[in-house]
Amino acid sequence: MASEAHPLTSSAAVPPWLWFWIPLFLFALPGYVELATQDFAAALDPPFGGSIARLLLILLAVLGVLPPVILLAGIAGTFAPGWRARSIERRYRLVDPPQNYPSAALSEVIEFLHHWSPGTPVKVCLTDVRKLAVVYPTSFRKMTVGVFGGLLLLWRRDRAAGEAVLLHELAHLRQGEVLFVHAGSPLVWGVQKLPWIVTAVVILQFVVGVMLPVSIFWMEWQEMAASLHAQAEAASLPPEMIDALQVPFSSFLSEKAAFFAHAQLPALALGAVTMVSWAAAAWVAFVAAIWCLEFNADRFAVCARPSALSIWLADDPSGQRPWWRKLDDLVTHPPLSLRRLLLRHAEDRVGLLALLLVFPAAYLVRLVLLIVWGVAVSFSVELDPSVGSWTRTYFTSGANVFAFTALVLLLWPFLAGHWESFVAGVRGYTSPRFFPVYWASAAATLAIAALGWIIA
Numbered sequence: 009m010a011s012e013a014h015p016l017t018s019s020a021a022v023p024p025w026l027w028f029w030i031p032l033f034l035f036a037l038p039g040y041v042e043l044a045t046q047d048f049a050a051a052l053d054p055p056f057g058g059s060i061a062r063l064l065l066i067l068l069a070v071l072g073v074l075p076p077v078i079l080l081a082g083i084a085g086t087f088a089p090g091w092r093a094r095s096i097e098r099r100y101r102l103v104d105p106p107q108n109y110p111s112a113a114l115s116e117v118i119e120f121l122h123h124w125s126p127g128t129p130v131k132v133c134l135t136d137v138r139k140l141a142v143v144y145p146t147s148f149r150k151m152t153v154g155v156f157g158g159l160l161l162l163w164r165r166d167r168a169a170g171e172a173v174l175l176h177e178l179a180h181l182r183q184g185e186v187l188f189v190h191a192g193s194p195l196v197w198g199v200q201k202l203p204w205i206v207t208a209v210v211i212l213q214f215v216v217g218v219m220l221p222v223s224i225f226w227m228e229w230q231e232m233a234a235s236l237h238a239q240a241e242a243a244s245l246p247p248e249m250i251d252a253l254q255v256p257f258s259s260f261l262s263e264k265a266a267f268f269a270h271a272q273l274p275a276l277a278l279g280a281v282t283m284v285s286w287a288a289a290a291w292v293a294f295v296a297a298i299w300c301l302e303f304n305a306d307r308f309a310v311c312a313r314p315s316a317l318s319i320w321l322a323d324d325p326s327g328q329r330p331w332w333r334k335l336d337d338l339v340t341h342p343p344l345s346l347r348r349l350l351l352r353h354a355e356d357r358v359g360l361l362a363l364l365l366v367f368p369a370a371y372l373v374r375l376v377l378l379i380v381w382g383v384a385v386s387f388s389v390e391l392d393p394s395v396g397s398w399t400r401t402y403f404t405s406g407a408n409v410f411a412f413t414a415l416v417l418l419l420w421p422f423l424a425g426h427w428e429s430f431v432a433g434v435r436g437y438t439s440p441r442f443f444p445v446y447w448a449s450a451a452a453t454l455a456i457a458a459l460g461w462i463i464a
């Protein structure tokens with residue numbers, strides 16, 4: 009049986025960033041609300057144009073609040089774990105394990121799970137041989153493991169690989185973030201759908217932005233043709249001559265195209281940059297936090313079952329999925345090549361350092377995206393789009409976040425065990441040889457904070 013002589017590596021080698029990021033996001037909400045209020049006020053009383061401009065500005069204001077609203081709805085949805093559990097069990101046809109299952113594999117799997125995580129409820133769907141296992145919350149404090157037929161097949165073929173998969177899922181239970189992420193999570197759904205919604209909005213913006221001037225040109229052209237007709241009739245010119253005098257709409261349009269390309273396209277492109285950078289800034293930190301959970305769980309599994317997980321990761325389980333599914337999957341699971349790379353370095357210091365720096369790096373990317381957003385917004389309202397002043401604004405406001413992140417990294421080797429025993433009643437082990445790695449990552453993060461304080 010799988011009893012371990014040495015204590016297991018902590019399943020929370022990287023701090024649970026979602027617990028950190030979600031309060032930060034909620035803390036930033038008043039800022040989002042203020043911005044949205046300004047946008048709506050400006051949209052209701054547009055400085056130019058008529059009702060069409062107002063409609064467009066209102067549409068853009070609504071779209072601007074979408075990223076925070078989607079993420080907020082996702083967070084709110086995590087407060088209904090019972091509902092989520094019921095919908096997952098219905099969708100995956102998960103039921104209580106059968107009593108007299110003919111193969112020993114199922115009882116071995118359950119025994120293994122209960123060895124590592126006593127009392128964790130197990131549900132099964134043995135007819136689904138494509139899936140392996142899922143974790144989901146049944147209530148705020150109780151998490152369930154769902155086991156599929158695919159895991160039993162893997163278990164019989166290569167037990168160590170099967171154990172590695174289960175250890176990966178158990179690591180998720182011990183990380184304490186099942187409430188927010190994993191199977192059936194409304195937050196993950198929101199983070200997955202955000203890029204699609206933003207893409208649709210940008211396309212819509214371009215379509216409206218092109219159609220609107222073209223329809224205005226069409227009206228202009230018709231007016232011109234009508235007045236030409238009236239003048240020609242007044243001068244009693246023959247109809248063939250009127251037709252010859254009239255400019256065709258296509259050449260009228262191509263004349264206008266130069267103006268359009270000059271005035272309208274940059275505005276549209278700027279609108280797209282604004283929208284994409286704003287949504288991406290909200291998106292990137294969530295995805296980084298979710299990726300950290302996966303790297304973390306891989307690390308936990310591979311330390312307990314060296315090489316087994318990499319064998320399993322070697323055959324790409326997502327190979328058959330269509331590309332848009334794979335894009336969605338990318339939110340919940342980092343690319344396999346990256347997972348394999350980090351697995352190879354699971355036991356060394358550089359691997360851990362890279363893991364610890366994923367979230368601060370994502371936060372840095374977020375700041376860059378916000379600076380891009382700020383500059384684009386300044387451009388579109390014809391203010392001085394000073395990169396320097398936007399950099400100062402965001403680095404100053406981000407400095408305290410980096411400082412707090414550095415503090416968490418500094419203390420994490422001492423806190424990880426407490427966190428795990430609080431969440432799961434068991435605690436992993438953080439080897440003292442890794443302590444300097446935490447401190448190095450804290451120092452790097454603090455350096456960014458210091459940069460913010462200096463340029464403030």
Ligand SMILES: [Zn+2]
Binds near residue numbers: 177180305
């Ligand atoms: Zn996972």
